[in-house]
Each structure stands twice: as C-alpha cells, then as structure tokens.
Amino acid sequence: MPDSSVLVVGGGPAGSAAAYWLARAGHQVTLVEKMEYPRDKTCGDGLTPRAIYWLEQMGFDFEVPEFHRITGLRSYAGKELYLEMSWPDHSKYPNWGGVIRRRDLDAQVAALARKQGAEVLEKTEALPKVEDGQLAAVDLVHEGETHTVKPAFVIIADGSMNRFGRELGTVRRKDYPMGMAARGYYASPRSQDPFLESQLDMRDESGANMPGYGWVFPLGDGTVNVGVGLLSTSKRWKGVNTSKMMADYVRIAPEYWELSEASKLTEPVGGKLTMSFSRSPSIGRNWLTIGDAAGAINPWNGEGISYAYETGAIAARYISEAMASGNSEVLAGYGRELDDEFGLYYKMARVFVKLIAYPSVMRSLAQVGIRSRPLMEWTLKVMSNLLDENEKSAGERAYNVLAAIVRPLPVR
Numbered sequence: 321m322p323d324s325s326v327l328v329v330g331g332g333p334a335g336s337a338a339a340y341w342l343a344r345a346g347h348q349v350t351l352v353e354k355m356e357y358p359r360d361k362t363c364g365d366g367l368t369p370r371a372i373y374w375l376e377q378m379g380f381d382f383e384v385p386e387f388h389r390i391t392g393l394r395s396y397a398g399k400e401l402y403l404e405m406s407w408p409d410h411s412k413y414p415n416w417g418g419v420i421r422r423r424d425l426d427a428q429v430a431a432l433a434r435k436q437g438a439e440v441l442e443k444t445e446a447l448p449k450v451e452d453g454q455l456a457a458v459d460l461v462h463e464g465e466t467h468t469v470k471p472a473f474v475i476i477a478d479g480s481m482n483r484f485g486r487e488l489g490t491v492r493r494k495d496y497p498m499g500m501a502a503r504g505y506y507a508s509p510r511s512q513d514p515f516l517e518s519q520l521d522m523r524d525e526s527g528a529n530m531p532g533y534g535w536v537f538p539l540g541d542g543t544v545n546v547g548v549g550l551l552s553t554s555k556r557w558k559g560v561n562t563s564k565m566m567a568d569y570v571r572i573a574p575e576y577w578e579l580s581e582a583s584k585l586t587e588p589v590g591g592k593l594t595m596s597f598s599r600s601p602s603i604g605r606n607w608l609t610i611g612d613a614a615g616a617i618n619p620w621n622g623e624g625i626s627y628a629y630e631t632g633a634i635a636a637r638y639i640s641e642a643m644a645s646g647n648s649e650v651l652a653g654y655g656r657e658l659d660d661e662f663g664l665y666y667k668m669a670r671v672f673v674k675l676i677a678y679p680s681v682m683r684s685l686a687q688v689g690i691r692s693r694p695l696m697e698w699t700l701k702v703m704s705n706l707l708d709e710n711e712k713s714a715g716e717r718a719y720n721v722l723a724a725i726v727r728p729l730p731v732r
C-alpha cells in the first residue's frame with residue numbers, strides 16, 4: 321500500500337461508501353474489514369428513501385432477490401389504532417424504501433466499491449499505532465500476520481464501539497441520547513407486506529406503559545425482522561431488559577404476523593445506536609470518522625444506514641480535496657459541513673427525545689397523532705428527514721417555526 325493512498329477501517333455502509341467514492345474519484349484506496357463477507361450485523365434491515373437515494377448513486381442493483389421494496393409506514397398506537405402512510409414525494413429522494421438483510425446489503429455495497437477500483441481486504445483488522453497522540457501508522461492483522469502501513473489519510477468507519485477511534489482520543493458525549501435496540505427473525509405469512517410497521521405505545525404483560533417502540537420489517541422471503549428499541553433519555557433506561565421487551569412486543573404485535581415461539585427463527589440480539597454526532601472529535605491531523613464511529617445516527621428515528629452512506633460520501637470529498645491540494649487543513653471543512661447539514665435538525669431531535677422520555681407523554685402524543693393523518697404524515701417527513709425545501713408547504717413552514725424556536729436554546 322503506497323504512502324499516497326487512503327486506508328478505510330471497517331467495511332459496513334460507511335466504510336464501503338467512502339471507499340466507493342474515493343475509488344470513483346481516482347484515488348488509490350484500501351478498505352479493510354475484520355470479518356469475511358457475507359457477515360452479519362445486528363440491525364432492523366430497514367432502508368428509508370434517503371438510503372435508497374445513496375444506493376442508487378452507487379449503482380446498487382435493486383432487482384436482487386434479497387431486496388424487498390417498501391411503499392411506506394404503518395404506525396400503531398396500541399392494539400387497534402393505526403395509520404398507513406406512503407413515503408412522501410420529494411424533489412431529491414425517491415418515494416420508496418426497502419428491507420434487505422445486512423449480510424446481503426453490506427456484501428453487495430463492498431462489491432460495488434471493489435468494482436470501482438478499491439482494494440477490499442477481508443479478515444483484516446486494523447490497529448492504530450499512536451505516537452505523541454498522533455496516528456503514525458496502522459497495523460493490518462490478517463490471519464495472525466501483521467503488516468504495517470503508513471497511508472496518507474485514514475477514514476475510520478469501525479462502527480458504534482469505535483475502538484480504533486478511541487485510541488486516538490474520540491469520546492462519546494454522555495449527555496447526548498444513545499439508543500439501545502434488539503432484533504430477531506421470525507417466519508411470517510405476511511412477509512410480502514409492502515409496509516414497515518411500528519408500535520409507538522408499548523405495553524408489558526400487565527398492560528402497563530413501557531418506554532420505547534417496536535417494529536416488524538418484512539423481508540419478502542417468508543421472514544420478518546422484529547425488533548424493539550429505546551433511548552437513554554428514557555426514564556427507565558437502566559433497568560430495561562431488551563429480551564423481555566421483545567417478548568412483550570411479540571405478544572402485542574398484530575396477529576396477522578403470526579409471531580410466536582414456534583415462528584421464532586433466531587434469538588434476539590442487541591446493539592447500541594450512537595446518535596446526534598455524539599462522538600468527537602470527528603477530525604484529526606490525518607483522519608476522519610464517519611457513520612456510527614462519528615455517532616451519525618438520526619435520533620428522530622434511529623436510522624443509521626443512510627447517514628453512514630452520506631457521511632462516507634462527504635468524507636471522501638474532503639479527503640480528495642486534501643490529496644489534491646496537499647493541505648490536510650481542508651479536513652476541517654468536513655466538521656463544518658456536518659454541522660451545517662445536520663446540526664440544527666439533530667438539536668431539534670434532542671429536544672423531542674427529552675419530551676418523549678416519559679412513556680405517558682409518548683403514549684398521549686401517539687394517541688392524538690394517529691387520529692390525524694396530516695399531522696402523522698408531517699411527523700413521518702420530519703422524523704425521516706424528508707421535508708422538502710423546494711415544496712414551501714405549510715408543513716415546511718411549521719418546521720421552520722419550530723427550528724427558529726429551538727435554534728437559540730441551550731439544549732444538550
């Protein structure tokens with residue numbers, strides 16, 4: 321690996337996107353992934369129109385049999401009340417989404433990066449060599465053999481644990497929200513359903529309110545991805561057992577899914593969601609963090625795949641510029657662009673998640689909202705970051721009023 325090249329650490333959505341865009345811009349780029357494709361990743365497997373847009377940009381083949389197309393969201397507030405909403409029309413993003421297992425999605429996107437010219441090394445773990453607090457070199461460990469490289473720049477895309485980044489001094493802001501979620505697979509006769517489904521009013525065995533939300537995402541192949549999640553801002557965060565929460569959700573999920581012990585294919589597996597750019601710094605002298613490593617997940621809805629693709633594409637642009645100019649100071653622009661693009665939107669989300677920290681507030685909002693289609697459709701647009709600046713509708717104006725209120729607030 322020549323010194324003039326870029327090393328990308330981690331081959332999830334963020335790393336593969338960064339490698340794809342760098343290779344496409346003509347740079348010599350090596351992507352290292354410690355696992356072997358196809359590899360599993362704990363996820364809901366749900367793709368919103370924003371994720372579809374980024375996949376389209378990279379030439380993803382949506383005709384593959386593993387991909388199931390989604391037309392919208394069905395939201396439940398309790399057992400009876402629900403609303404089905406189509407993804408909105410938008411001047412930039414498509415009006416459809418999808419569900420695809422991460423073992424398939426991530427292998428296929430890494431293959432797109434490879435096709436574009438990136439070198440993709442599997443079963444290769446990257447370990448930083450730090451001197452005087454700076455990233456001096458990287459050890460690449462493959463099947464017990466270590467090979468030291470000195471790339472010009474390193475893009476860190478090692479996911480929510482961010483072990484590589486932590487050795488360079490990245491820390492997570494504890495006062496920002498974090499998510500915790502678990503998912504499992506079930507066989508279901510309704511696997512062809514074209515809607516993602518969510519439950520906003522969670523109940524335990526006794527019928528008491530529970531914090532968090534539940535989902536069923538159909539995969540179109542006779543199976544569904546079932547999951548539960550909650551935020552660290554929730555008042556009962558510490559005592560929650562996601563496996564128990566999952567059992568409670570399976571009990572209240574609509575009967576048509578036929579979820580039961582008998583249809584369960586895998587035990588629930590959990591994971592952390594680092595959100596709101598809670599990890600910093602995201603820039604060093606010769607490195608950047610992207611995706612979950614930067615805490616890029618949208619706190620409004622727990623979506624991380626599209627933000628991993630997007631931060632990967634933005635980072636690739638700044639690294640390209642730094643390579644062309646020979647001036648690594650241009651990397652500072654990456655942090656500024658993330659702030660311009662997502663700062664206020666994520667700040668509004670932090671206000672929102674404080675409001676819904678109490679299950680009773682969440683329940684009341686869900687019960688009121690679900691009875692008003694315009695309100696819920698607007699909420700769907702806000703939460704999935706699909707408001708359209710070109711539309712100048714009442715919804716867009718309402719959002720701008722809220723943004724003007726939140727902008728000066730000292731929200732953590």
Ligand SMILES: Cc1cc2nc3c(=O)[nH]c(=O)nc-3n(C[C@H](O)[C@H](O)[C@H](O)COP(=O)(O)OP(=O)(O)OC[C@H]3O[C@@H](n4cnc5c(N)ncnc54)[C@H](O)[C@@H]3O)c2cc1C
Pocket residue numbers: 329330331332333334335352353354355361362363364365366367444445446447477478479480484501502503547589590591592593610611612613617622623624625626628
């Ligand atoms: C239960 C759950 C459900 C979720 N559901 C959804 C959903 O439905 N839709 C959505 O959009 N988002 C969802 N998310 C969030 C989403 O999974 C993440 O935001 C997304 O995976 C981030 O991509 P990434 O590339 O940053 O990190 P990852 O996908 O975690 O990829 C990191 C990669 O780096 C590799 N790696 C780590 N360290 C090294 C190293 N030192 N050397 C080499 N390789 C290394 C890992 O093996 C891994 O392949 C969910 C998360 C959880 C936990």
